[in-house]
Amino acid sequence: MSVDVNRISLNQITTESWSLKEAIDGCVRHDIPTISVWRHKIAEFGLKESKHMIEASGLGVSSVCRGGMFPAPTISERRERIDDNKRAIEEAAELGSDVLVLVCGPAPKKDLQEGRRWVQEGIESLIPFAEQHNVKLGIEPLHPMYAADRSVITTLGEANALQQSLESPQVGVIVDVFHVWWDPFLYEAIERAKGHILGFHVSDWRVPLPDIFKGRSMMGDGVIDIPRIRQAVEINGYYGPIEVEVINQAIWDRPGDETLQLMKERFAQHV
Template identity: 45%
Template sequence: MSNLQRLSINSETIKQWSLEELVAGCVDAGVPGIAPWREPVATYGLAKAARLIHNAGLTVTSLCRGGFYTAREPAERKQALDDNRRAIDEAAELNSPVLVLVSGGLDDRDLKGARGRVADALAELAPYAGERRVTLAIEPLHPMFCSDRCVVSTLKQAFDLAEPFPKEQVGVVVDTYHCWWEPDLDDQIARLGAAGRIALFQVADWITPLPEGVLLGRGQLGDGHVPLRDIRHQVDASGYQGPVEVEIFNADLRKRNGAEVLAEVIRRYRDHLV
């Protein structure tokens, strides 16, 4: 057995590759899953991308991304909701069970109000997603991204937002890069798992010092401080048996040969997660 049967490669990890190159590279390496972002899918063409991935025998583990629900202005909110409906339709076309959501940041100082608008957007979109058999997966981001990118910062906050909806409609992403620091991580993973709310497990490492461009500062597996295998064991023990999706935003990785990066990811996955 190759022990890669749960591995999925997020397209941002090897962003220098086109969608076609990512599909071919994963097939050649024996990686069964991919997680494309919407931009490369749109560049390639949605229907064409769906055929490409299906014909290659790969599984789409998630589509990134929806969200950005926190704008106050009605026209901006409508635009965001319309775009999220398109994203749900795209996920359904790709046979992706999950649409990853990044909630959006602040355009003022009203953090409580922004989080309330996230809940309002979920109430509007969850039934639409459910009809298309797509789970909206709330991804809490590390608090350093709260002001500009994501007002949902902890697994508990994400669970509380998801709980009013059927688990088939709204779940939570457990991303090691964003949640490893949480003081009650074990309890929150167990709580999510018991409720069937872990929609996706993503992995990357936390390195210090942080690079100047923080957004592109995720570490290669094993290069940082995150107890990757321990967290994977916790997630598995909670009942999750889905894919392990490698999503690494890293400027240096994007400068390298894509095949070399993929081979390194596979080695590190075996060394630090299997």
């Protein structure tokens, strides 16, 4: 079953060298209907001007990246993280996106269980605020190699369990193939996530991996069976935008228009 190419969304980190305006203009030039906006790019123009540019372009906003980073050593720091997440929810609502992606954060004291508890407490505290703004909170599990510095939530099974424990329709999960492809229980976890999948992100895992953080490759350059994972999330209810999220210095160093052209070609061939 082939993918509908009109579902493609530019996750803005793929063109990190571009400003928000440049990314918006690039999407318009290349007939990419949707964009996922990163908060540091919003900050360059301010929320009001960012909203104006997006509305003028006619683009949809598939998500805002990112909230999360809940664990912190002190109560005051954890409260600051919650306040920042509330600002992120407001930004998502203002830009017309109903999804805030959560990168949940590492454990600051080497205590993973404590870190996970702080993640749960942080998300739980945000649910009423997110509901008021009609924004859903997407828990994105990251590959275990990021447990030390980015997220203590490392499998889709963990994300599902967290979502279910919170018992709120405002909370769901994000399925990013780069982070979950290796999981022997992936397809069972996708089935358990049915009705709660808020986003689907694609890239590829090249061998050898060129870098830990900037290690993603363009679809078709690695070992991930992307179409199989896509079909699984579709069977379980997700037919929304598909974000191309490629964090790779060599791709960032290319002209952005070349990246968007390649992205569209690979999307049609390998997603």
